[in-house]
Amino acid sequence: MSAGDDEEPTAVSVAVTGATGEMGQAVLDAASAREDASVAFAVNRDPADEESASGVPVEPASEFDRLLANHDPDAVIDFTGPASSRNYVAAAAEAGIASVVGTTGFDDEGERALRERAEYAPVLKASNFGRGVQALLSAVESAVADLPGYDVEVTETHHNRKRDAPSGTAKTILETVEDARAAGGEESGPRVHGREGEAPREAGEIGVHARRAGTITGEHEVLLAGNHEEVRLTHRAEDRGVFAEGALDAAVWLAGREPGWYDFADVVEGDA
Incomplete structure (x- = not known):
């Protein structure tokens, strides 16, 4: 105060x-x-x-x-x-x-x-x-707006004791992607949590992957791919x-x- x-x-x-x-x-x-x-x-x-x-x-x-x-x-x-x-x-x-x-x-x-x-x-x-995560969210919003139609995959990795999956940060990233698409007049498809068997990608879907291992503090990656190119945005917390x-x-x-x-x-x- x-x-x-x-x-x-x-x-x-x-x-x-x-x-x-x-x-x-x-x-x-x-x-x-x-x-x-x-x-x-x-x-x-x-x-x-x-x-x-x-x-x-x-x-x-x-x-x-x-x-x-x-x-x-x-x-x-x-x-x-x-x-x-x-x-x-x-x-x-x-x-x-x-x-x-x-x-x-x-x-x-x-x-x-x-x-x-x-x-x-x-x-x-x-x-x-993490202040870096706020920067990541801003970058994700901008990238999604600039790359309409690109496939999006979100992967998060945390320590083996974390209970909720996907992480709260991953959910915030997903909401950011969906909001940015909506603002640009683009519809988002379903959130697909992992894939198994025959799982052809649906238009607009967002892949979501949660990994749990060791003592990893936290890592989040957003992959945007299309037009024979890819963009990866990553935040990693070390402590x-x-x-x-x-x-x-x-x-x-x-x-x-x-x-x-x-x-x-x-x-x-x-x-x-």
Whole structure:
């Protein structure tokens, strides 16, 4: 939050959920090295230790409402699961506290529930907090517009513990492709998830492929092919710290804003 013109800016205080998970730990580690953000408290459903690797005490998730009231953070950063995320955002919205949601895998009902909470407090949900991914989406939109009729294939690769497939980022890419085609008067065919047996390509279809292996942080590739040429657009994240820094950027940007539904693109464009 910004103080008066003659005062030093105050760090935005954040509550971190899923604190002992890989992304929760990454957020805590990133926050410890920043001057514009501080950790108010951290919770986890099953705290494995009394404090995180970055030295922040980890409280039981069952204490979340009490901790919100006691610490009154500026924002909550959530990388957990759809069910728990809905509960955290609901509690934060009731208290008028902003939420930054990096959790993926929501069904339509879950997405609607989050949007309803945005009527009471700012909610920023993104499938990916990498600034490079925003650049990728912009490049995809431009390429699809410039290459009408070209075949499109989207491939994503993640570590072997990731639950949802395709990834939330891949779904955002697919929506970008479909929107760009629609804007140019071109219809998209079905999304085809993998192929097996006889599977001739239908006009306008978009191939979708999800790979899970090892400890790969995240890779997304968009292939456009036609007219005896191909274009490949790729984003590769080599460390989860990329997403943690983006989530903290989002929290700093979101804190104190009016209730509403926001996206990470708003943060990136606002900083441009």
